[in-house]
Amino acid sequence: MKRLFVPLLLSVGSLWLVAAGGDGWLTQHWSDPAATKGDPPHGWSQLTQDLHPEACAQCHQAQFGAWQGSRHARAFSPGMVGQFAHMATGDANDCLACHAPLDEQKLANNRERRDALTGLVAHAPLLDASVPPKYSPNRLHKHPLNRSGVSCAVCHVRGWHRFGPPPKGSRMLGQINTGVHGGFIARKEYTKSQFCAKCHQFPQDYAINGKPLENTLTEWRASRFAALGVACQGCHMPGRRHLFRGIHDRKMVRSGLGIALVAEPGGAALTLTSQHIGHAFPTYVTPQVTVEAEALDRKGMVVRGWSWLIGRKVGYADGGWQEQRDSRLMPGEHRSFRALGAPASARVIRFRIRVEPDHFYKGVYRALLADAKGDARILLARALADAGSNDYELMGWKEIHLQ
Numbered sequence: 001m002k003r004l005f006v007p008l009l010l011s012v013g014s015l016w017l018v019a020a021g022g023d024g025w026l027t028q029h030w031s032d033p034a035a036t037k038g039d040p041p042h043g044w045s046q047l048t049q050d051l052h053p054e055a056c057a058q059c060h061q062a063q064f065g066a067w068q069g070s071r072h073a074r075a076f077s078p079g080m081v082g083q084f085a086h087m088a089t090g091d092a093n094d095c096l097a098c099h100a101p102l103d104e105q106k107l108a109n110n111r112e113r114r115d116a117l118t119g120l121v122a123h124a125p126l127l128d129a130s131v132p133p134k135y136s137p138n139r140l141h142k143h144p145l146n147r148s149g150v151s152c153a154v155c156h157v158r159g160w161h162r163f164g165p166p167p168k169g170s171r172m173l174g175q176i177n178t179g180v181h182g183g184f185i186a187r188k189e190y191t192k193s194q195f196c197a198k199c200h201q202f203p204q205d206y207a208i209n210g211k212p213l214e215n216t217l218t219e220w221r222a223s224r225f226a227a228l229g230v231a232c233q234g235c236h237m238p239g240r241r242h243l244f245r246g247i248h249d250r251k252m253v254r255s256g257l258g259i260a261l262v263a264e265p266g267g268a269a270l271t272l273t274s275q276h277i278g279h280a281f282p283t284y285v286t287p288q289v290t291v292e293a294e295a296l297d298r299k300g301m302v303v304r305g306w307s308w309l310i311g312r313k314v315g316y317a318d319g320g321w322q323e324q325r326d327s328r329l330m331p332g333e334h335r336s337f338r339a340l341g342a343p344a345s346a347r348v349i350r351f352r353i354r355v356e357p358d359h360f361y362k363g364v365y366r367a368l369l370a371d372a373k374g375d376a377r378i379l380l381a382r383a384l385a386d387a388g389s390n391d392y393e394l395m396g397w398k399e400i401h402l403q
């Protein structure tokens with residue numbers, strides 16, 4: 001398992017550019033490595049030259065406050081960096097193409113790759129910043145820029161130019177002056193789903209059973225949300241807030257689903273409806289959702305149990321990656337989970353729903369830990385503990401009395 005997992009990711013890492021294709025500006029924006037900067041423009045203060053998110057936060061507190069609570073801020077994660085110990089530096093940089101893609105975030109050599117492990121053991125991925133953090137350039141500059149993961153500059157800075165959406169409530173495009181950091185260039189691409197595709201849509205060439213491991217943009221295009229003009233940003237950045245909440249957030253997941261319980265002849269059923277999710281639930285192969293049911297007798301003893309899995313499972317068999325199951329809910333889909341055929345002594349049926357956002361990774365970390373040493377061992381153990389603590393109940397036990 002261990003040796004097989006890495007090639008799975010590498011195969012997508014080296015091909016990410018293809019996924020971004022289609023739109024000229026976006027292809028350029030997401031080219032790897034990103035546009036080089038050279039010397040800063042004349043007269044820029046140290047603050048406006050600084051690409052650390054804590055520097056942007058001095059003037060963009062709201063965006064920083066939301067972003068720092070997101071997975072994007074933690075993309076330079078123990079689970080990824082812990083795998084760098086035995087990787088070539090070029091392969092590790094392939095991972096960074098999505099997890100920390102700026103030129104300034106790349107690992108220059110083997111020493112920087114090893115230092116990344118040691119540095120992350122000593123520091124959390126993000127500086128322990130409160131909002132707003134005090135700007136302290138000397139302290140910040142001890143922290144390599146890659147530790148801030150998918151940071152502000154990853155999406156908004158190329159060369160020394162700031163790019164962003166048209167100012168709120170306007171359709172202005174092109175150069176807009178602000179008196180700070182040379183103004184910015186407004187581009188409509190920031191409001192479109194395609195903007196997120198570079199990292200959230202793998203190319204079709206690497207499909208397993210016709211579907212790439214991450215197929216989020218394609219799933220969205222097939223959903224009613226594309227027709228309605230509700231882009232990724234509409235749900236993941238409501239009101240332009242940089243929240244990026246997903247499967248790790250119970251409230252976010254609950255907001256997308258309808259849940260109904262009904263008694264049926266001979267048992268009970270739980271019906272799930274994907275009401276407000278713009279792609280498969282869940283979209284990636286790594287989470288697993290479990291619906292469980294139990295029949296209880298008069299004394300509250302469990303007399304029968306049922307369980308159903310929601311998720312996409314891939315595995316390596318017969319010399320290639322294969323899809324073993326795809327039981328995800330597509331946008332708009334209803335599905336009923338029926339607990340039927342309970343023994344005559346059953347009085348009540350109860351249901352619950354559990355979510356393991358990092359289900360697949362738990363297995364990966366356990367396998368890698370079997371012979372990891374030193375810093376890698378510390379980071380992978382941390383990743384495994386984090387993955388376990390991310391599990392939650394989407395719905396606790398709910399009872400329904402049998403008719």
Ligand code: HEC
Pocket residue numbers: 006009010012013014016074075076077078079080083091094095096097098099198199200284361383
């Ligand atoms: C094409 C973009 C892309 C590349 C390349 C990529 N990843 Fe990821 N990775 C993602 C995305 C997106 C997620 C989050 C998945 C989700 O929840 O949808 C993720 C999640 C993860 C996670 C789980 C979350 C965490 O950070 O702990 C790990 C571990 C990880 N990737 C490791 C790697 C490694 C190691 C490589 C290189 C071998 C790699 N990734 C290359 C896009 C990428």
Ligand code: HEC
Pocket residue numbers: 047048050051052053055056057058059060152153156157162163164165166167168178180181183184186
């Ligand atoms: C000294 C203050 C200051 C700093 C530091 C700063 N900005 Fe700005 N930025 C502004 C002002 C002022 C505007 C124009 C008004 C606005 O949109 O908030 C602006 C506008 C922007 C916009 C355009 C917003 C839109 O409507 O499209 C983006 C994107 C942006 N900044 C990104 C960044 C990033 C990324 C950083 C850090 C690397 C940063 N800024 C650092 C002051 C600052």
Ligand code: HEC
Pocket residue numbers: 071072074075076077097098099101150154195196197198199200232233236237244245246247248249357
């Ligand atoms: C440069 C690559 C990149 C871009 C561009 C990007 N993301 Fe991500 N995104 C990631 C990575 C990597 C992760 C996983 C971080 C982790 O957990 O380590 C992620 C995680 C997420 C998650 C969290 C999912 C969860 O597991 O809870 C959401 C939601 C998300 N991204 C939405 C978006 C949206 C919407 C856009 C476009 C506005 C976008 N992303 C653009 C790389 C990217």
Ligand code: HEC
Pocket residue numbers: 053056057060063064065067072150151152153154155156164165166167168190191195233234237239240242
């Ligand atoms: C994954 C990509 C991504 C990251 C990371 C990111 N942004 Fe944005 N940002 C966007 C997108 C996309 C929009 C436009 C959203 C829309 O139009 O709905 C945006 C909008 C903005 C705006 C305009 C807000 C407004 O209300 O008009 C500012 C300012 C900004 N971002 C600054 C930042 C800062 C500062 C950070 C870091 C703390 C950051 N962004 C991190 C993608 C990103």
Ligand code: HEC
Pocket residue numbers: 193196197200216217220225230231232233234235236245246247248252253255256276277278279280281282283284285287
């Ligand atoms: C109609 C609202 C909506 C739209 C549009 C939408 N999402 Fe989501 N997204 C959700 C909800 C709700 C969740 C939590 C449930 C889930 O994980 O599927 C989620 C979860 C995610 C996750 C977490 C990982 C996972 O396996 O589910 C990622 C990554 C993500 N979305 C990215 C995107 C991207 C990229 C787009 C645009 C191509 C997009 N989303 C469009 C509502 C939306």
